[in-house]
Amino acid sequence: MNWKSAIYQALIDTDMEPWIAHLMPQLEAWENSARRGDSTKWQQQLKQLPDITPASVELKASVSFDADEALSSGHRSHVKNVLKQFMPWRKGPFSLFGIDIDTEWRSDWKWDRVVQHIETLEGRKVLDVGCGSGYHLFRMLGEKAELVVGIDPTELFFYQFSIFKKYLSNSPIHYLPLGIEDMPSENRFDTVFSMGVLYHRRDPIEFLYQLKNQLRSGGQLVLETIVVNGDIDTVLMPGERYAQMRNVWFLPSNLALKQWLERVGFIDIKLVDESITTCEEQRATEWMTNHSLADFLDPNDISLTIEGYPAPTRSVFTAKKK
Numbered sequence: 001m002n003w004k005s006a007i008y009q010a011l012i013d014t015d016m017e018p019w020i021a022h023l024m025p026q027l028e029a030w031e032n033s034a035r036r037g038d039s040t041k042w043q044q045q046l047k048q049l050p051d052i053t054p055a056s057v058e059l060k061a062s063v064s065f066d067a068d069e070a071l072s073s074g075h076r077s078h079v080k081n082v083l084k085q086f087m088p089w090r091k092g093p094f095s096l097f098g099i100d101i102d103t104e105w106r107s108d109w110k111w112d113r114v115v116q117h118i119e120t121l122e123g124r125k126v127l128d129v130g131c132g133s134g135y136h137l138f139r140m141l142g143e144k145a146e147l148v149v150g151i152d153p154t155e156l157f158f159y160q161f162s163i164f165k166k167y168l169s170n171s172p173i174h175y176l177p178l179g180i181e182d183m184p185s186e187n188r189f190d191t192v193f194s195m196g197v198l199y200h201r202r203d204p205i206e207f208l209y210q211l212k213n214q215l216r217s218g219g220q221l222v223l224e225t226i227v228v229n230g231d232i233d234t235v236l237m238p239g240e241r242y243a244q245m246r247n248v249w250f251l252p253s254n255l256a257l258k259q260w261l262e263r264v265g266f267i268d269i270k271l272v273d274e275s276i277t278t279c280e281e282q283r284a285t286e287w288m289t290n291h292s293l294a295d296f297l298d299p300n301d302i303s304l305t306i307e308g309y310p311a312p313t314r315s316v317f318t319a320k321k322k
Contacts, residue, residue: 007174022184030177042159045085054167059142064095065167086160089287091132104288106281107135117272119220121145124190129180130197134161141173148173185213191220198225200247208264215321226251227315243296243305266319273316
């Protein structure tokens with residue numbers, strides 16, 4: 001069963017079945033557009049991965065796939081070379097048949113900070129908006145979610161996810177190469193995650209409404225974003241770049257973000273975590289050799305970005321839809 005059929009099958013005979021008619025032309029259009037350039041290369045590389053049934057899969061404490069027997073040195077070298085064709089690897093880490101993919105981000109650290117503050121995911125339908133390579137999707141499945149859907153329009157991330165989905169073909173975990181603006185307002189998900197996306201949106205209030213529109217009544221939002229110190233009126237709009245990123249628009253204080261969530265109509269709003277992003281959590285590795293956080297901070301004062309703004313501090317909020 002191909003990836004499109006798998007998501008359609010997952011939605012049949014559920015309250016999400018009407019979504020299929022909306023989804024089918026979107027995914028067909030995306031697949032037609034992906035038959036070129038790097039996508040063709042990544043599709044070919046996926047076929048080079050071994051057809052192994054994992055002896056064990058760990059998703060609760062990590063994202064690890066183990067085989068019955070260790071790969072031979074030649075086979076291991078081949079698989080590692082295939083995986084390197086999907087660089088840069090930003091969100092992880094992953095382990096595939098004894099090969100450790102040490103990603104730029106220690107996304108497991110973020111998950112450990114988040115998971116202790118959220119409602120159970122067991123038996124719930126979960127959406128991750130801006131899911132990247134899907135690392136957190138696998139951790140959500142490890143928490144026994146009934147259905148896990150990630151959306152992100154980035155082609156590379158789709159193919160990185162597909163590597164691991166290959167070995168979980170019958171599991172209720174799916175990646176859709178779509179943006180939040182492509183999603184119908186179906187109000188069907190029990191939990192919606194958005195981690196590291198809000199500051200990339202030109203209209204953060206509209207984005208919060210879009211997240212809300214994916215939740216059923218009583219559903220939980222888990223929102224993580226960069227914040228700055230300040231009062232309820234404090235919102236930083238950087239200049240052309242923030243930590244060398246061009247697509248950073250609004251960085252609110254915790255109090256301002258809480259007010260945004262209230263204005264959009266969320267209730268039971270809680271700040272559950274706040275942490276400074278360190279160069280141990282985000283750094284260059286063998287699997288992501290580009291510049292990383294250490295290159296984006298003031299070398300004489302790491303409390304500032306290279307542009308002179310406050311260095312990244314990330315807060316996690318939970319909230320509910322009425």
